[in-house]
Amino acid sequence: MKLLVTGVSHKTTxxxxxxxxxxxxxxxxxxxxxxxxxxxxNEALILSTCNxxxxxxxxxxxxxxxxxxxxxxxxxxxVSPESLEPYVYRHYNKEAIHHVFRVASSLDSMIIGExxxxxxxxxxxxxxxxxxxxxxxxxxxxxxxxxxxxxxxSETGIGQMAVSVSFAAVELARKIFGxxxxxxxxxxxxxxxSELAARHLRRSGASRVLVTNRTHExxxxxxxxFEGTPVEYSxxxxxxxxxxxxxASSGAPHYLVxxxxxxxVIAARRNRPMFLIDIAVPRNIEPAVNDLDNVFLYDIDxxxxxxxxxxxxxxxxxxxxxxxxxxxxxxMLARLKVQEVAPTIAGLQEQLEQLRRVExxxxxxxxxxxxxxxxxxxxxxxxxxxxxxxxxxxxxxRRQAGKPEGVHVIDAIRRVFRLEQ
Amino acid sequence: MAETSILWLRVAAVLYSxxxxxxxxxxxxxxxxxxxxxLGAFSLAAVLHGVSVVDQGIITGHFPxxxxxxxxxxxxxxxxxxxLFLYRRYKLESLSVxxxxxxxxxxxxxSLANPVSEWPSAAVRDTLLKVxxxxxxxxxxxLLLTAVxxxxxxxxxxxxxRKKPHQFYYRLPPLGTLDDLISKAxxxxxxxxxxxxxxxxxxxxxxxxxxxIAEPKILISVVTWLIYMAMVFFRVIAGWRGRKAAxxxxxxxxxxxxxxxxxxxxxxxxxx
Numbered sequence: 001m002k003l004l005v006t007g008v009s010h011k012t013t014x015x016x017x018x019x020x021x022x023x024x025x026x027x028x029x030x031x032x033x034x035x036x037x038x039x040x041x042n043e044a045l046i047l048s049t050c051n052x053x054x055x056x057x058x059x060x061x062x063x064x065x066x067x068x069x070x071x072x073x074x075x076x077x078x079v080s081p082e083s084l085e086p087y088v089y090r091h092y093n094k095e096a097i098h099h100v101f102r103v104a105s106s107l108d109s110m111i112i113g114e115x116x117x118x119x120x121x122x123x124x125x126x127x128x129x130x131x132x133x134x135x136x137x138x139x140x141x142x143x144x145x146x147x148x149x150x151x152x153x154s155e156t157g158i159g160q161m162a163v164s165v166s167f168a169a170v171e172l173a174r175k176i177f178g179x180x181x182x183x184x185x186x187x188x189x190x191x192x193x194s195e196l197a198a199r200h201l202r203r204s205g206a207s208r209v210l211v212t213n214r215t216h217e218x219x220x221x222x223x224x225x226f227e228g229t230p231v232e233y234s235x236x237x238x239x240x241x242x243x244x245x246x247x248a249s250s251g252a253p254h255y256l257v258x259x260x261x262x263x264x265v266i267a268a269r270r271n272r273p274m275f276l277i278d279i280a281v282p283r284n285i286e287p288a289v290n291d292l293d294n295v296f297l298y299d300i301d302x303x304x305x306x307x308x309x310x311x312x313x314x315x316x317x318x319x320x321x322x323x324x325x326x327x328x329x330x331x332m333l334a335r336l337k338v339q340e341v342a343p344t345i346a347g348l349q350e351q352l353e354q355l356r357r358v359e360x361x362x363x364x365x366x367x368x369x370x371x372x373x374x375x376x377x378x379x380x381x382x383x384x385x386x387x388x389x390x391x392x393x394x395x396x397x398r399r400q401a402g403k404p405e406g407v408h409v410i411d412a413i414r415r416v417f418r419l420e421q
Numbered sequence: 422m423a424e425t426s427i428l429w430l431r432v433a434a435v436l437y438s439x440x441x442x443x444x445x446x447x448x449x450x451x452x453x454x455x456x457x458x459x460l461g462a463f464s465l466a467a468v469l470h471g472v473s474v475v476d477q478g479i480i481t482g483h484f485p486x487x488x489x490x491x492x493x494x495x496x497x498x499x500x501x502x503x504x505l506f507l508y509r510r511y512k513l514e515s516l517s518v519x520x521x522x523x524x525x526x527x528x529x530x531x532s533l534a535n536p537v538s539e540w541p542s543a544a545v546r547d548t549l550l551k552v553x554x555x556x557x558x559x560x561x562x563x564l565l566l567t568a569v570x571x572x573x574x575x576x577x578x579x580x581x582x583r584k585k586p587h588q589f590y591y592r593l594p595p596l597g598t599l600d601d602l603i604s605k606a607x608x609x610x611x612x613x614x615x616x617x618x619x620x621x622x623x624x625x626x627x628x629x630x631x632x633x634i635a636e637p638k639i640l641i642s643v644v645t646w647l648i649y650m651a652m653v654f655f656r657v658i659a660g661w662r663g664r665k666a667a668x669x670x671x672x673x674x675x676x677x678x679x680x681x682x683x684x685x686x687x688x689x690x691x692x693x
Contacts, residue, residue, distance in 0.1 A: 172581070175595045176596050177595065177596070178595040179597065269660075271659065271660030271662055272660060294663065296582065305585060313586075313591060
C-alpha cells in the first residue's frame with residue numbers, strides 16, 4: 001500500500017489556479033475512472049469543491065504515485081503540473097490519513113466546523129466507488145474519516161456556534177427564550193436579511209409572523225411567504241406587545257421605536273422578555289432601549305461581534321478536535337497493519353489445516369473403524385500439533401506488520417510455507 | 422374566645438380551605454382551577470366569618486380585637502371583604518392565588534384559640550411533627566433551587582445585555598429555561614411551606630395550648646412565609662424577573678435560614 005494525497009486548497013492556492021483544476025460534477029465519474037485505470041493504481045478518488053481540489057491514490061509497491069498523479073494532471077487539466085509546483089501539497093501514508101481525517105472533520109475548512117465539506121467528501125466517495133475506484137485501504141480510510149468527523153462533531157463544540165449574522169440572531173433568540181415554539185416574530189420593513197432571519201426563526205419553531213411595512217401591499221406580500229399576518233404600519237407599536245422577537249430593517253431615517261414606547265410595551269407584556277434585532281442602517285430602534293429590564297436589543301454590529309466570538313470559540317474547540325484526529329490516525333494505522341498481514345495469516349492457517357486433514361485421512365484408512373473416543377483423541381492430537389507449529393509464524397507476522405524491514409520477513413514466511421502469491 | 426364564635430370560625434376555615442386548594446392547583450398547573458367553586462365557598466365563608474366576629478363582640482361585650490386571635494380573625498375578615506369588593510369591581514381573579522391562602526392561614530390560626538384536650542396518642546403527635554419537618558425541608562430545598570436559578574438567570578441576563586459573549590454565555594442555560602425552572606420550583610416551594618405552616622400551627626396549638634401564638638418560632642416562620650408569598654405575588658402579578666427576582670429569592674432564602682436556626686432544637690420535642 002502506498003497512499004498519496006495531492007491537492008491545492010484555499011490555504012495554499014489563489015482561486016485563479018483552483019478554478020483551472022476544479023473538476024465539474026458532470027465530468028467527475030469519467031475522471032475518476034481514468035485515474036483509477038492508470039497502470040499500477042489500485043484505488044483513486046477526486047475531491048473537487050470551491051475551496052479545494054484533491055487527488056487521492058493508492059498504488060502498488062512498484063509504482064511512483066507522484067508520477068501517476070502528474071501524468072493524470074497533464075492529460076486532464078489545462079495547467080501543467082510544473083506550474084502548480086509552488087501551490088501543491090503532498091501527503092504520504094500516515095500524513096495522508098491525517099489529512100483526510102482533518103478535511104472530513106472540517107478542521108481544514110475556511111470556516112472551521114462548517115458541515116458542507118463532509119457531504120462533499122461523501123459524494124466524492126460515492127462517485128469513486130461507483131467507478132470501481134475504491135476497494136482497499138483508501139476506502140477504509142475514507143469510511144473511517146466519516147466516523148471521525150461524526151465523533152469530532154459530537155464530542156467538541158466545533159460546529160455548534162452560529163457563524164453567520166442571521167443564524168447568530170436565531171441562536172440569541174434561543175438563549176433568551178429557550179424554546180422558540182409558540183413565539184411570535186414581527187418584521188418591520190422588508191429586506192433580504194430580515195426575511196432570512198425570520199425564515200430561520202420560523203424553521204426553529206416560531207409559530208407566528210407579523211409583518212408591517214410602509215407600503216401595505218408589500219407587507220401583505222411578505223406575510224404571504226411566511227403564512228403570516230400583515231399589520232398596518234400606523235398601528236404597529238400597539239401590536240408590539242404581542243411580539244416576542246422584533247426584526248427591524250426599514251429604511252426610515254429616524255427611530256421607529258423609542259424608549260418610552262418600549263417602556264409601555266414591556267409593561268403591557270408584564271415583563272416577559274423581548275428580543276429586538278435592529279439590522280437597519282440608520283438604526284430603527286433607539287439604543288437606550290437596551291437599558292430597560294427584560295429587553296435585549298442587538299444591532300448589526302452587536303450581531304457581528306457575537307459571530308466573531310463564536311468563531312474564536314470554534315478555534316478553541318478545534319484544538320480538542322485535533323487531538324481526537326491524531327488519536328484516530330494511530331488507531332487507523334494499527335488497523336491497516338493488521339489488515340495487511342491478514343491474508344497471509346489466513347493462508348497459512350488454511351494450508352496447515354489441509355495438511356492435517358490429508359494426513360488424518362491416510363492414518364484412518366490404515367487403522368480401520370475407530371470408537372468415537374479414539375476419534376476425539378486423534379482430532380485433538382493433530383489439531384494441537386498444527387496450532388503449535390502455526391503459533392510462531394503468526395506471532396511473527398503480526399509483529400512485523402507495518403515495519404519497514406517486515407516485508408522481507410513476511411516474504412520469507414510465505415516462501416517457507418509454500419504459500420501461493 | 423366564645424365557643425359558638427369559634428365554631429363558626431372553624432366552619433369558615435374549612436370553606437376557605439377550598440380556596441387554598443384552588444391556589445395550589447393554579448400555581449402548579451399554571452391554569453385557573455376550581456375558581457368558581459372556590460369563590461362561592463369563599464363568599465359563604467365570609468358570611469360565617471362575619472357571624473363569628475359579631476357573635477364574639479356581643480358575647481364579650483367589647484370590640485372583638487382583644488387579643489391576637491380576635492384581631493387575626495378580624496383582619497382576615499377585612500381582607501376577605503376587600504378582596505370580594507375588588508373582585509366585583511375589577512375582576513382581579515389572579516389576586517385569589519394569594520388572598521385565598523392568606524385568609525385561610527389567618528382564619529385557621531385565629532380558630533386555634535381555645536385549647537383542646539390532650540393528644541390522642543404520642544404517635545399522632547410525633548407523626549404530625551415529622552410531617553411538618555419533612556414539608557419544611559422540601560420547601561427549603563425548592564427555595565434553594567429557586568435562589569440558585571435566579572442568580573444564574575442574573576448572570577446570563579447580564580451576559581446577554583453586554584453583547585460580548587464569554588464563557589458564561591456558552592455554558593449557562595437559556596433564560597427561558599431558567600425562568601421556567603424558577604416558576605416551578607417557587608410554586609412547589611410555596612405550596613410545601615404553606616402546608617408546613619398549617620401543620621406546624623396545629624401541632625403547636627395542641628402542644629402548647631393557648632400560649633402557642635406567643636412563641637417567637639411561630640412568628641419567625643410566619644414572617645418567612647409572608648416574604649415567600651410576596652415573592653410569588655410579584656412574580657405572578659408583575660412578572661418580576663432578573664435582578665428583582667434574584668434579590669427576593671435570596672432574601673427569602675436568608676429568612677428561611679434564620680427560621681431554620683430558630684427551630685434547630687425541635688429534635689428535643691420528639692418523645693424519646
